Amino acid sequence: MHAILDDADAVLFDLDGTLVETGIDFSRLRAASLQLIAEYGIDTAPLQELDALGAVEQAVNALREAGKEQESIELRQRAFARLQAMEMAYCASPRPVRGVYDLLDALRSRGARIGIITRNDCEVSLRTLNALQIPYDLLVSRDDVRQVKPHPEHVQVVLQQWNLAPARCVVVGDYWMDVEAGKAAGCRTVGIWRLDVPINPFRHHPPDLLVRELRELL
Template sequence: MHPILNDKRLVAFDLDGTLIDSVPDLAVAVQLTLGKLDLPLPTEERVRDWVGNGAPVLVERALTWALGHPPEENFQARALDTFMEYYAAAPNALTTLYPGVKQALEALHRAGFTFALITNKPEQFIKPILEHFGLLEWFSLWVGGDTLAEKKPSPLPLLYIAKACNVAPSECLMVGDSRHDIEAGKAAGFATLALPYGYNHGAPIELSQPDVVLSSLLALLEPETEQAYAQ
């Protein structure tokens, strides 16, 4: 195993941009929402830069772009309700696992690590997505963006997970794709591992100075195992 896992018992994963590429489904829900409001429609690539801070912020960014100014509170609330309806209707239609995710999780699970999921996605979507991709049995606990009073980049969700699993923060690793994951991990006293392929608003994840940057989750495994899975 990679040295970042030395003396670690719990691995906390972000979801969107780390385990799954959910932008295609999120983009469809955003486009349908703006279309219903007779507003301009963004491309999928534009939506990709808006993802990472939870559904309310995603909708706010989409409306601000479409209107040319920040939306009124009531208008944003109605748009958010519409977005949630569209997204809930098909959260897995176009979403995919990133390459190597399932193999890496399986190997880490066999090695005895406890898994938790810490995402800013609304909690209602977490279990259906994990079930869809056959990952549910591996996760002991999860926290969504609306589970607690604060979400990433606050360290609160990470500290909540560590306490619930009776694991010291120094024995935990936060794995994510954005500056919010790294900031939350550092503030909570977790080791931090970043993946460069996700959603970080167009900025290189290296700028957040995580402890380690790896090309994929497979790189957590021994080199010969990684190569075998890659083939």
């Protein structure tokens, strides 16, 4: 096992793209969210560079600041329902990433706890984990936090629930938001620059360790 994991009491993994492959088309999720946001009279031009959840959160905040609290609640609920339906369709046939079972078994065999921290919907995440029989001890989805990654709340929820010091925890993910969430919480981080991704997603957010595949951590 890689040295960065040797003394970790817990390892927190992102889900999609890190432990499993689902084929989620994030550009379509973003387009669907922007279409819905436009229905509330919000200019979507400044939101084009954001992901689906980021765009929704900014739109929700804009409505709140305009004194439209009820509309902000409605938008969030409708957006999350739409995203859940799309994610459910994409996650119908998930596949495990190479090395996932060997790595998780090795971690658990020495007593390390496994956390899943994902921006995906809770029900979708549970179905994916159960379908592939991925072993884990705690799941923190977007439904369990007020602010999603790159905010550190996902990580902080785990640290608080397990009463862990950040230095004893490692965060692993395939996107810069995972690394930023881990660093902001005070944890060590591992970034997976996937072999099918041409441009390093961590070039502006370097992790403590950069690998190309999950199985390099074995």
